[in-house]
Amino acid sequence: MERVAAAAAAAIYRLPEECVAHAIAMTTPGDACSSSAVSPAFRAAADSDAVWDRFLPHDHAAVLARAAADDEDSVRECSSKKDLFTRLCSRPVLLDGATMSFGLDRRSGAKCWMLSARALSIAWGHDPSCWTWTADLPGSRFPEVAELVDVCWLEITGKLQLSLLSPRTTYAAYLVFSIADDSYGLECNIGILPPKATVTVALSGNTKPTTSTSTEHTICLQHMQGEEETAMHRRRQEYVRPWKHYRRKVTREADTDIRCSRRRGDGWTEVELGEFAVAGEEEEGVVEVGVKEVECRRWKRGLVVQGIEIRPKHTDD
Numbered sequence: 001m002e003r004v005a006a007a008a009a010a011a012i013y014r015l016p017e018e019c020v021a022h023a024i025a026m027t028t029p030g031d032a033c034s035s036s037a038v039s040p041a042f043r044a045a046a047d048s049d050a051v052w053d054r055f056l057p058h059d060h061a062a063v064l065a066r067a068a069a070d071d072e073d074s075v076r077e078c079s080s081k082k083d084l085f086t087r088l089c090s091r092p093v094l095l096d097g098a099t100m101s102f103g104l105d106r107r108s109g110a111k112c113w114m115l116s117a118r119a120l121s122i123a124w125g126h127d128p129s130c131w132t133w134t135a136d137l138p139g140s141r142f143p144e145v146a147e148l149v150d151v152c153w154l155e156i157t158g159k160l161q162l163s164l165l166s167p168r169t170t171y172a173a174y175l176v177f178s179i180a181d182d183s184y185g186l187e188c189n190i191g192i193l194p195p196k197a198t199v200t201v202a203l204s205g206n207t208k209p210t211t212s213t214s215t216e217h218t219i220c221l222q223h224m225q226g227e228e229e230t231a232m233h234r235r236r237q238e239y240v241r242p243w244k245h246y247r248r249k250v251t252r253e254a255d256t257d258i259r260c261s262r263r264r265g266d267g268w269t270e271v272e273l274g275e276f277a278v279a280g281e282e283e284e285g286v287v288e289v290g291v292k293e294v295e296c297r298r299w300k301r302g303l304v305v306q307g308i309e310i311r312p313k314h315t316d317d
Contacts, residue, residue, distance in 0.1 A: 020045035025054035029085065029109050052081035055109040057166065060088075063102055066095040085109070098143050105312045110166035112311040114176070115158040117146040120308060123155035139267050140306050147180065148303040154195055157290035158308040162201070162283045165310070172275040172313040173199055173289040176268050176306045179222055183302020186222040193294045194218045197259065199274030203285040210285075215274045219291065220260040221303065268306060275313050 024035050024046050032055070035046040045051065057063070064075055071093035078084040085104060092103030092112065099119040103112040117125075117133075124130035130151045137145050148154075156175070165171060175197075179186060188194050197219045202212040261271040273289050289308055 025051045028107065029055050030107060047080070047082055049081040052085050055085055056081060057104075057109070057111055060084075063095070064093065067102075068094040068098055092141070094142070100307075101141055107314065108166075108169070108312055110169045110312045111164065112309070113160060113164060114141065114307050114309040115160065116142040116144070116307045117305045118142070118144055120146075120156055120158045120305070122146060122305070123153060124151055134304075137304075142307065146305045148301055148305075150299055150301050152297075152299045153293055154300065154303075155290070155292045156305065156308075157288060157292075159286050159288045160310060162203075162278055162285045162287060165278045165283075165287075166312075167278055167281045167283065170275060170277045170313045171287075171310050173273045173287075174270040174309045174311070175219075175273055175291055176264070176270050176309050177221070178268055178304045178306075180302035180304055183222070183300075185298045185300030186303055188220045188222070193297070194220055194258070195291050195293050197271075197273035198288075198290045198292065199276055200288045200290075201276045201285060202288070203283065213276075215276075217257045217259060217274065219271050219273065220258060221271060223260065270309070273308070 020042060024032050024042075027035075032046045032051055035042050064072070067075060074091075075084065075087065075093060078087055088102070088104040089106040092101040092114065094101050099116050101114045101116075103114075104110070105112055122131060125146060128149070130149055132147050132149055133144050134147055135144050195218070196216055198214060198216045200212055200214040202210055204210045259272045261269050264270050273291065276287055287310070289310070
């Protein structure tokens with residue numbers, strides 16, 4: 001048996017590099033990286049442009065043609081397709097006047113997009129008494145972010161064409177933000193309805209009428225008592241609190257579907273707004289993602305919005 005296994009291994013090593021590369025290209029980027037450790041012959045095949053061109057989106061050249069000057073120069077300096085893939089996974093490029101970014105998912109090679117605050121529709125976003133625009137905030141991917149000054153109604157939406165996304169992929173949308181030190185009105189207070197997040201996918205085509213599907217759930221932007229609040233949201237609670245000179249019992253119903261914020265590796269915070277699936281190649285339609293308060297109850301301040309990121313949804317997310 002050992003002799004047979006050794007003979008099979010030797011036969012594999014005698015295959016032309018093109019055959020090995022073709023086989024590796026049918027796997028995943030992670031498998032290709034693992035294959036390069038098998039032997040020098042496998043490394044040459046696994047690192048070849050023939051393999052990594054298969055993992056890059058077919059329209060990546062057209063997308064990168066919209067890159068900002070600095071990003072365009074750094075992309076041109078990539079010496080191989082593998083280097084370009086790695087670059088797009090680790091450092092997304094800015095497009096269209098730095099109003100959005102484009103990158104790749106390291107596991108699958110699927111496209112990742114992020115809409116900057118400037119690319120979003122923000123209620124009263126152009127009123128300086130409600131929102132201000134801060135330039136060159138450290139750690140931000142984009143040159144500008146929007147900071148909430150004072151509003152009693154929060155509404156933020158963004159749209160993206162489905163044709164820009166990878167087919168046969170389940171995506172999730174995330175609001176990427178931070179909370180300023182002088183913030184108020186953003187906590188998940190008892191008796192105050194939290195914001196709603198919606199994800200609507202509208203499919204269109206020349207041969208069929210437009211159809212749309214939508215999902216909605218509540219989100220928590222700021223924890224009051226640390227990470228244990230995630231569990232608190234999922235059980236019914238009653239509190240007694242002062243209210244205009246008399247004591248009032250307030251009930252918070254259990255919400256098993258609430259999405260709570262979490263810290264990202266880049267220092268920002270994100271909250272999942274919802275997920276959706278892209279079926280076929282270049283599917284026609286648009287996905288609209290939004291955050292909206294159900295009713296106007298309190299003034300708020302200190303939400304710093306970097307943008308909305310749309311990236312593949314993994315089972316361990």
